[in-house]
Amino acid sequence: MSQTLSASMLLAVPMAPLVGAVLAGIFGTQFGGNLIGRRLSHSLTIVGVLLAFIISAMTLKSVVLDGAHFNETLYTWMVVGGLKMEVGFLVDGLTAMMMCVVTFVSLMVHIYTVGYMKEDEGYNRFFAYISLFTFSMLMLVMSNNLLQLFFGWEAVGLMSYLLIGFWFNKPTAIFANMKAFLVNRVGDFGFILGIGLIVAYAGTLNYTEVFAKSNELAVLSFPGTEWMLVTVICICLFIGAMGKSAQFPLHVWLPDSMEGPTPISALIHAATMVTAGIFMVARMSPLFELSETALNFIMVIGAITALFMGFLGMIQNDIKRVIAYSTLSQLGYMTVALGASAYSVAVFHLMTHAFFKALLFLAAGSVIMGMHHKQDIRWMGGLRKYMPITWITMLLGSLALIGTPFFSGFYSKDEVIVAVSASTLPSAGFAYFAVLAGVFVTAFYSFRLYFLVFHGKERFDQDPDAHHDDHGGHHDSHQKPHESPWVVTLPLILLAIPSVVIGYITIQPMLFGDFFKDSIFINHEIHKAMEVLSEEFHGPLQLALHGLTAAPFWLALAGVASAYYLYMVNTALPAKIKSTFQPIYTLLENKYYLDWINENIVARGTRALGTGLWKGGDQFLIDGTVVNGSWKVVAWLSGVVRRVQSGYLYHYALAMILGVFVLMTYFVWLK
Numbered sequence: 230m231s232q233t234l235s236a237s238m239l240l241a242v243p244m245a246p247l248v249g250a251v252l253a254g255i256f257g258t259q260f261g262g263n264l265i266g267r268r269l270s271h272s273l274t275i276v277g278v279l280l281a282f283i284i285s286a287m288t289l290k291s292v293v294l295d296g297a298h299f300n301e302t303l304y305t306w307m308v309v310g311g312l313k314m315e316v317g318f319l320v321d322g323l324t325a326m327m328m329c330v331v332t333f334v335s336l337m338v339h340i341y342t343v344g345y346m347k348e349d350e351g352y353n354r355f356f357a358y359i360s361l362f363t364f365s366m367l368m369l370v371m372s373n374n375l376l377q378l379f380f381g382w383e384a385v386g387l388m389s390y391l392l393i394g395f396w397f398n399k400p401t402a403i404f405a406n407m408k409a410f411l412v413n414r415v416g417d418f419g420f421i422l423g424i425g426l427i428v429a430y431a432g433t434l435n436y437t438e439v440f441a442k443s444n445e446l447a448v449l450s451f452p453g454t455e456w457m458l459v460t461v462i463c464i465c466l467f468i469g470a471m472g473k474s475a476q477f478p479l480h481v482w483l484p485d486s487m488e489g490p491t492p493i494s495a496l497i498h499a500a501t502m503v504t505a506g507i508f509m510v511a512r513m514s515p516l517f518e519l520s521e522t523a524l525n526f527i528m529v530i531g532a533i534t535a536l537f538m539g540f541l542g543m544i545q546n547d548i549k550r551v552i553a554y555s556t557l558s559q560l561g562y563m564t565v566a567l568g569a570s571a572y573s574v575a576v577f578h579l580m581t582h583a584f585f586k587a588l589l590f591l592a593a594g595s596v597i598m599g600m601h602h603k604q605d606i607r608w609m610g611g612l613r614k615y616m617p618i619t620w621i622t623m624l625l626g627s628l629a630l631i632g633t634p635f636f637s638g639f640y641s642k643d644e645v646i647v648a649v650s651a652s653t654l655p656s657a658g659f660a661y662f663a664v665l666a667g668v669f670v671t672a673f674y675s676f677r678l679y680f681l682v683f684h685g686k687e688r689f690d691q692d693p694d695a696h697h698d699d700h701g702g703h704h705d706s707h708q709k710p711h712e713s714p715w716v717v718t719l720p721l722i723l724l725a726i727p728s729v730v731i732g733y734i735t736i737q738p739m740l741f742g743d744f745f746k747d748s749i750f751i752n753h754e755i756h757k758a759m760e761v762l763s764e765e766f767h768g769p770l771q772l773a774l775h776g777l778t779a780a781p782f783w784l785a786l787a788g789v790a791s792a793y794y795l796y797m798v799n800t801a802l803p804a805k806i807k808s809t810f811q812p813i814y815t816l817l818e819n820k821y822y823l824d825w826i827n828e829n830i831v832a833r834g835t836r837a838l839g840t841g842l843w844k845g846g847d848q849f850l851i852d853g854t855v856v857n858g859s860w861k862v863v864a865w866l867s868g869v870v871r872r873v874q875s876g877y878l879y880h881y882a883l884a885m886i887l888g889v890f891v892l893m894t895y896f897v898w899l900k
Contacts (some may be wrong), residue, residue, distance in 0.1 A: 243367040249277030254357030282332035319373030323748035334500035337720035344716035402488040409482035416472015423465030463523035470506025491594030499587035528568025532663035535561025539670035570756035571648035578641035585629035588724035592623035611687040637732030651761035672788025
């Protein structure tokens with residue numbers, strides 16, 4: 230029996246983190262006079278996010294069990310002509326799932342931060358930021374219109390800027406947050422163009438009203454071209470997703486976001502911001518289903534990201550950057566699934582990925598704490614006996630990441646691969662190769678990190694570089710590692726549980742049930758990927774057992790075995806491989822030279838263009854010609870006229886006689 234959810238209860242979900250953020254951000258900082266201490270600041274924000282999670286879980290229960298729904302406007306900001314600008318919520322299966330993922334992961338990050346940031350001077354400010362980040366993401370996923378979606382979209386971008394550059398005295402952090410901000414502005418320009426086209430031709434910002442007019446949009450052409458209007462709209466929207474969800478070539482900001490504290494790395498990469506683009510495309514599925522050109526474009530971009538970002542993860546030595554590149558690769562998997570019209574599979578992978586990626590980042594932070602803020606995996610080793618909880622939870626997260634049967638990552642990643650193989654789009658062949666090869670790559674870099682950190686010889690005292698932490702403090706490289714306090718390890722344990730079991734529990738309702746029936750639209754006559762998946766699915770147990778004999782499992786096993794041989798058995802071989810394939814290694818080490826291209830060609834070219842427009846257009850043409858030239862012409866004419874106006878009567882009489890003479894001559898000539 231369907232029922233309507235309470236508006237006041239739903240409003241409490243984003244407002245609770247917002248209230249906590251405001252109280253901690255104002256009264257817990259110098260801005261408000263430091264009226265509340267650390268304990269009260271983190272308590273207020275944690276309680277706010279906890280309340281949001283409890284209500285989100287209750288909402289999900291009502292949606293799943295009772296068929297509850299909500300789609301109403303809460304506040305009308307303004308009406309311009311017939312265009313309504315509103316704040317409202319749309320809560321269905323897709324939204325309820327995202328609400329739970331965002332609030333649960335955020336809650337774990339909040340608890341973890343109590344231990345990780347305890348010595349930081351900006352403790353209260355950090356809690357205010359991450360709580361405000363949670364509010365922004367909730368407003369995004371709960372929106373029922375494009376205006377509110379764009380507000381949440383820009384708000385998470387702003388918060389990422391503040392959090393990546395949280396240590397504002399650190400030059401690399403400032404560079405990284407500016408880079409993230411600028412790259413996202415490129416994507417957001419395309420995003421707002423897409424929204425503008427929807428408003429121009431549909432005349433509304435409301436999702437339901439836009440989707441009702443989708444068939445009308447499908448028959449229109451973009452003015453002055455033969456392009457389908459809906460194709461242009463969808464590609465513009467996806468360019469926005471390329472920025473937020475870090476797809477090639479707008480991915481360059483995400484690895485550098487590691488300059489921020491580890492808790493925010495987990496929050497950005499797991500549950501907020503980077504998942505916004507995937508969510509948006511799934512929400513807009515009624516439009517994307519109308520354009521195979523857009524779906525092909527999405528699939529190609531996703532495939533490039535999935536494979537080539539994975540290659541970069543293979544050579545990283547910073548523990549957080551390895552995991553960051555795995556995020557890029559997994560976002561590529563989600564994007565490929567979107568291109569195959571398997572929107573529910575993409576969102577399913579988004580959900581499972583959120584848990585095990587948050588686990589991996591927080592476990593990496595625990596390692597960094599235990600190693601006294603060292604991050605280079607080459608100078609770790611043997612941590613298993615010093616940090617048993619961190620070790621076992623990171624192992625579980627790694628097994629989920631590489632798609633080990635029965636783990637959550639297996640169910641979502643395997644379905645992505647099958648969906649791509651069933652797609653009939655022209656780009657499906659390349660995409661299938663990319664996601665299949667990516668399985669080996671993912672397993673290799675994941676277990677390269679795992680073996681170097683937790684197994685083998687202890688290399689704590691072999692670091693050739695004197696170490697300084699993020700705040701400039703020096704640490705003794707001879708100190709032994711230690712397990713992190715319970716406030717850090719508890720979130721690891723709580724995240725490890727869904728990383729193992731959530732896929733097994735939810736695959737049936739989310740992919741083959743009615744969970745997304747009112748959220749996602751697929752044209753099954755043209756795009757048959759989900760039908761193929763449904764025909765081959767005979768329960769999660771059978772799927773996992775079959776997975777033990779499938780190609781992805783053996784590729785993952787080969788990746789793990791290769792990492793073990795290279796870094797545990799024949800440790801001299803990696804250096805030989807590096808010297809043999811030095812050009813390829815150099816290419817990967819320079820990240821395909823995309824940063825160089827952006828800085829030396831795009832940025833310098835833009836700067837040169839700006840200088841040219843400034844000097845040639847502004848100074849010469851506008852100031853020199855139009856503004857200064859006009860007054861010079863007026864001054865010259867004034868000088869000429871002034872000479873004619875002598876004040877003598879006979880001069881004026883002579884001018885009149887000459888004028889009459891000229892007129893008489895002219896008229897005689899006409900005759």
